[in-house]
Amino acid sequence: MNHKLALSSALAAALTLGVVTDTVAGxxxxxxxxxxGVSLAGQNDCSNIAGTHSCAGQSTVDNDPGEWRLVTKGQCKIKGGLTSKEARAKIKQQS
Structure with a gap:
């Protein structure tokens, strides 16, 4: 039982690393x-650019350019979102 728990925890951690991933849909x-820049407060996926937190659901502001959501490739621009490079530039410009 502990082996299954450890394996499932490791798998969950690997999936939340935030690298461009493939998801099987059927x-x-x-x-x-x-x-x-598209997540609402408390609805981000994992850590932010600034490193002030490292978990999902910890964003405190809507549409913070340092917070991200995992979306279908190509949908980010449609939603008005930013790439990581654009987000870093926007954050630098704001400071």
Whole structure:
């Protein structure tokens, strides 16, 4: 039982690292990407650019450019989001 718990915890941790991932949707692979600046407060996926937190659901401001959500590749621009490079530039410009 402990082996299964450790294995599932390790798998969950690996999936939340935030690298561009592939998700299996039926038999079709759907590419995902980080989309910055589109998450509502408390609805971010994992850590932020600034490193002030390292868990999902800890954002405190809507549409913070340092917070991200995992979206289907190509949908980020449609939602008005930013790439990580654009998000870093916007944060630097704000400070």
């Amino acid at each position: 038999e079709k692979r759907v590419k995902k990407e980080k989309c910055y």
